[in-house]
Each structure stands twice: as C-alpha cells, then as structure tokens.
Amino acid sequence: MKPALLLVVCGALLLSAPASAQPQAGAPAEQAPPEETGPPKQEAISAGTLPDDLLGRWLVIGWVGIHDDEHAKTTTGLWEVTREDEQVVFRENYRELPQRIATAVADANSEDKAWRPTPEDLSELAAAWDKLPERDPKIATQRNEMYGKDGFDRDFKNEEQTKNAIWAARQTAQFRRSAQPSVRSINVFGATEARDGGYAGNYTAATIAAAPFPIPITLKGKFQIYRVSGPIEPKAKPGFWASLFSGCHK
DSSP: OOHHHHHHHHHHHHHHSOGGGSOOTTOOOOOOOOOOOSSOEEEEEEESOOOGGGOEEEEEEEEEEEEETTEEEEEEEEEEEEEETTEEEEEEOOBOOOHHHHHHHHHHHHTTOOOOOOHHHHHHHHHHGGGSOBOOOOEEEEEEEEEEGGGOOHHHHHOTTTTTOSEEEEEEEEEOGGGTTEEEEEEEEEEEEEETTEEEEEEEEEEEEOSSSOEEEEEEEEEEEEEEEOOOOOOOOOOHHHHHTTTTTO
C-alpha cells in the first residue's frame, strides 16, 4: 500500500469509528511503565573461525565523514572479547572514557581532526578500566555478532564493506523511548588487515530515526581496534556441590 493511501485510509477509519472507540476529552492518559536505566542487556553470538588474538580488552575507534587521513569525526567504544563455550564472543563495556582522553576526543571532533590514541592513552585506559563510571546509552537491548570469514552470512559475503574481511562484527541495538527520535542502530565492522597489534578495516554506522516514516541515516568510514589489555580470564562457574551448598554459610 502506498504511504499516501495508507494515511487516507487510516484517517477515514479514525473518523468513522464510534464515539466510544475514540479517546474522550479529559480522560486520563495511560502512563507508560518507567524505563530501565544503565547499560543494556546484551546477547553475544559468533560463528566461523576467529583469531585467538582477538581475546582481550579493546578501544574501538571509528572514523566517519573522512576528508583525508587526518580529518574525520571520531567515535569510540570499549569491547571485551572473551571465549564462552568454545566460541569467541564480544560485549560492549558502556563506561565513560577517562576525562583527559574524553576531552582530547571532543577537542579533535570540534576541529574535524581524526583522533588516534597514544601508548600513554592506552596505558591510562588499562589502569582505569575497572573503575570507570558506567554510562547510559539509552539502549534497551543489544545483539553483538562476530563471524570469521568461513562463517559469513549472505549480507557479509555480498556487502562491499565486509566481503573481503578477515572477520566481521555487527551490533544491533534497540533504543529506549527516551532516545527518540532514534529507534535502532546498526554498526558493522569489516576487519581487512592486522595493524599495530590490533585490526583495521571498514566501518558502517546506521541509525533508524522515527518520523512519519522511519528514516535511515548511514555513515561509512574506517575503524581500528587498539589493544588495552590481554585475554580476560573467564569466570569459573561454580561446581554442582558448590552451587548446592552455596546458601549454607549465610
């Protein structure tokens, strides 16, 4: 159905509805339940053969609106890549950057200068990682997918940004109501080469904004992940007997 026709039909239905079915003037509006706050619930999925050197903590830098190697807008993220049930998976760590680094990124963006971390920046971030304050991205749920080349789905195989990648990752986030007009975001990373102890490649960021009809806003650029620290020891799951008697010491 064409959009214009859809509006006409919906308007006709609303006007023709019985009075009892239409909102009454002065009737109290239904209140939506309060929103959750803080970092979102995250789901992690992976497939294919992924390099073991991905394990660890990473500063993820994206550059969009690129004019040249030195002029672009910089985005940042913190990833923790672990092994779960023999699969390499990742989750985003929603925390504020150390103030000095956050200020440097903001200053660079104000001048359209591409920002890149120094070894001192990475050392500072590593020391502060577990103490950084949480930030609220206004995201309800997030799906994190990571695939080795032999596990690429049809989209990754055909998309120009990912088809030649060593590995690729995709983040799909659903925003909470308070983030309107943003409804959903999708970030795609296609790693095409190993670089400086990490990986680099193509980056795509897309946001769906609410309007009379959803409007996709897509930006394409480059990304690089910088190692902050080495592999994270997986948390040991309690054994059967430890779980059974866990309440006996209370």
